Amino acid sequence: xxxxxxxxxxxxxxxxAFLTINCTYTATGYPSLFWYVQYPGEGxxxxxxxxxADDKGSNKGFEATYRKETTxxxxxxxxxxxxxSAVYFCALSTLSGNTGKLIFxxxxxxxxxx
Amino acid sequence: GxxxxxxxxxxICKSGTSVKIECRSLDFQATxxxxxxxxxKQSLMLxxxxxxxxxxxxxxxxxxxxFLINHASLTLSTLTVTSAHPEDSSFYICSARDSAGRINYxxxxxxxxxxxxx
Numbered sequence: 001x002x003x004x005x006x007x008x009x010x011x012x013x014x015x016x017a018f019l020t021i022n023c024t025y026t027a028t029g030y031p032s033l034f035w036y037v038q039y040p041g042e043g044x045x046x047x048x049x050x051x052x053a054d055d056k057g058s059n060k061g062f063e064a065t066y067r068k069e070t071t072x073x074x075x076x077x078x079x080x081x082x083x084x085s086a087v088y089f090c091a092l093s094t095l096s097g098n099t100g101k102l103i104f105x106x107x108x109x110x111x112x113x114x
Numbered sequence: 115g116x117x118x119x120x121x122x123x124x125x126i127c128k129s130g131t132s133v134k135i136e137c138r139s140l141d142f143q144a145t146x147x148x149x150x151x152x153x154x155k156q157s158l159m160l161x162x163x164x165x166x167x168x169x170x171x172x173x174x175x176x177x178x179x180x181f182l183i184n185h186a187s188l189t190l191s192t193l194t195v196t197s198a199h200p201e202d203s204s205f206y207i208c209s210a211r212d213s214a215g216r217i218n219y220x221x222x223x224x225x226x227x228x229x230x231x232x
Contacts, residue, residue, distance in 0.1 A: 034221070043120070043207050043223040044158075089157065093221075100211060101148060102221055106157040 002027045006090050006105035013080055013112050021075040021108045023064075023090035031092040033057075033066055033073040034102070038087045047075075047088070080112045116142050118210045120224025127198055127231055135193045135227045137208030142222075143188040144210035149181075152205040152226075164191040188213065198231045205229075 007022040025031065032051045036044040048057030053068035062077045073090060090105040117140040127133050137147055145166050150158040162183055163171040170183035180202075182194040191210075195202055207226045 036223075041226075041228070043118075043225040044209075045223070046221065100146070100221075101160055101163060102209070103160075104157045107155075109155075 002031070002092060002094055002103050004090050004092055004103055004105035006088075006108050008106075008108070010109040010111050013110070015082055015112055015114050016079045017112075019075070019077040019080045019084075019110065021088055021090075021110070023073045023075065023105060025071050025073065025090075025092050027071075027092055027094055029094055031094045033064070034091040034093070035062070035064055035073070035075050036089040036091060036104075038089065038107070040086075044089065080110070082112045082114055085110055085112045116210075116212065116222040118208065118222045118224040120208055120227055122227060123225060124228045125230070127229070129199055129231055130197055132194055132196045133198055133229060135195075135206055135208075135229075137191045137193070137210065137224050139189045139210040139212075139222070142210075143213045144191075145188065145213040146211040147185060147191040148209040148211070149183060149191075149193050150207045150209065152207060154205075158207060161193075166191075195229065198229070200231045203229055203231045 003026045005024050034049045035047040037047045038044050048059040050057040050066035056065045064073050064075045087107045087109050089107045091102045093100050093102050119138045121136045147164040149161045152158050161176045164183045164185040166185045172178045185191040208224045
């Protein structure tokens with residue numbers, strides 16, 4: 001079946017450090033890939049997405065490249081800020097059955113210290 | 115941009131009572147909405163897919179008689195937790211899919227509802 005696996009957290013970094021959160025997936029066909037961010041007590045916000053192989057999604061300094069050969073969609077940021085502290089979810093959608101439900105990874109908590 | 119309003123944000127209810135959670139798409143029509151449940155420090159578990167004008171599709175292991183879903187219009191879906199028990203306490207999040215497929219590939223999330231059953 002379709003699944004998403006993320007690196008376990010929490011990830012603790014100092015401000016301005018480089019961030020990588022690993023995400024790999026298993027899917028039939030050609031899924032769309034997403035990164036969502038969840039701040040404490042809130043719902044999810046779309047951070048970035050990629051819909052086909054070699055696409056790079058980017059937003060707010062975050063980037064992720066859709067790598068079909070390694071079935072990965074790792075999230076990166078060159079210089080994190082305290083305000084980036086949140087839980088990050090990798091997700092895929094295969095648009096199966098025309099419902100397009102999202103399948104999420106387990107989430108990775110990022111803590112950025114000043 | 116697309117906004118999904120979820121209400122209430124927090125609710126405390128007594129064991130045995132029912133609670134209704136609303137999910138509204140404010141500036142787009144949503145043929146399909148999704149209901150998720152999130153346990154502390156865990157990922158989102160899809161509970162059901164809500165389809166406007168038809169029955170919801172529940173994921174395996176989710177009790178449809180306990181979690182009633184109604185999607186009577188293109189902008190509103192409701193989740194009713196019936197005869198709630200403390201183990202139903204959780205964070206419930208809805209997601210609405212833009213019928214025209216124009217917004218973020220359709221996945222706009224509400225801000226969630228924290229349900230506590232005492």
